[in-house]
Amino acid sequence: MQKNIIDIKEPVLRLENFSVAYEKGKKAVENVTASVRKNKITAIMGPSGCGKSTLLRAINRMHDLYPSIETTGKIYLNDEDISGMSNIKLRRHIGMVFQRPNPFPTMSIADNVLAGYKLNGTRLKKSRKDEIIEKSLIDVALWDEVKDSLYKKGSFLSGGQQQRLCIARALAFQPEVILLDEPTSALDPKATARVEELLVRLKKRYTILIVTHNMSQAARISDYSMFMYLGKLIEYDKTNTMFTNPTDTKTEEYLTGKFG
């Protein structure tokens, strides 16, 4: 066990010596070993280019899309190696929300929520569909705003509403883990606050892993924090502990705004 890395018992996710390289020999993420606790919000912080998004995207194997990216090491979801899981199974268990709201522009709001089922060719009964749509939209507090226009395209929604729709799309699968890649960086403060509220509410049922370059956001909502720098996991601890009493000098410098 590394000295600055907190040990977590019975984790949902476990990363073992995990590295990602965009080009041979140039590692964007280097030998990360860490575990993620169930039903907590874990924030990944660090300055731009430290590999935090790269690490997050590796957890639902987004890098498979680009053959030139090499990954080494293992990631386990409930002790099952994710590299051996089928795409559909893995991504049913690990949902993802991106930096910019990206609802499918050709689909209605309802279809966007159901996109995971529809695009995979899973047939659902009408009643089941309605149930999933309503439940997911209520979960993200969007139901009251869109219930009268479920079958319209989502393009009239505001950025914040679109982002909540994207979270609903990820929730529709009832995943165990939700990965969020700077989900509020394209949103205004009010919309950001709503998304944060939502995440705190959702952690009762889901394990949330969020990348953020906004320290105060990490401090506000997360239970655990990872600090990454130049591809390495420098420190990983309870958020309270890390913010009040960081072990590593780099972490301290980052948290006090000396760089980043």
Add this chain to the structure above:
Amino acid sequence: MSAFKRHTTENEKRSLKNRVFGIAVIALSVITISPIVLIISKLIIKGYRQINLSFFTETAPDTLEAMTAVANDEVIPGGILNGITGTLFMVLLAVIIAVPIGILIGLFLYENAEKRYAAIVRDISDIVQGIPSIVLGLIAYIWIVKGVTSGYSALAGSVSLAIMMLPLIIRSTEETMKMIPLPIKEAAVALGVPYHKVILRVMIPTGLSGLMSGILLSVSRILGETAPLMLTALGSPIVNFYIDKPTSAVPLLIWEFYNDPNMVDLIWSSSLFLMGIVLAFNLISKYIAAKRK
């Protein structure tokens, strides 16, 4: 005082330059536009008289009918129905041939943008775009007229037109796909959707208007093609819908009218019609492309 004076003369010089340049720009744009205005007005003035119902419902007249009409200073009877149907038929066939192939190649280029093989395909597609259309006509003549239909045919015509369409569709497909934001694609991938379904159910619907405008633009490009059709479809005095028979087309009729001194009036009306259709396709494609943004 002197500094102030120098300043004003400098200003005067500048505003003079400005005016000269402004006038030059206006003059040059008038010069550019005037041929287009002249062409369109000429076509309308010379051609409108012939455009009536029979123009669209009857086949081309024979020389004798035309000669009698011209002698009596009447409107030439008959129309260009065989040309209109032939053009529609061959363009439709060309679209059926070229669109699936073109879109598939375009998708391939988008997916493998970095690969050497894709670069070669892209270059070849550019070269095909530069091949003179009459040469494509010759190729279709050898392949289809000689090889498949043993005689001039609509199929041969459409194949030559399809080859002309291909590079345009390939390019527009690739460009359209490139313009779709990556996060849209990644969103589908993150839902565990298999790759072919990401392309078919997310990428193509999202880029549909771009693909449509590319197809329409390529259609407008081939509508007026004459040279390759002379070597392949040949022309026909009757309405033909058999793919293995000679077929007429509007541009072919214009060429035939040109060769008959009695049918001069029909040249103008057919040209007006052809130009109108091409223009319409162009505008629709522009409209679709603009709506997308």
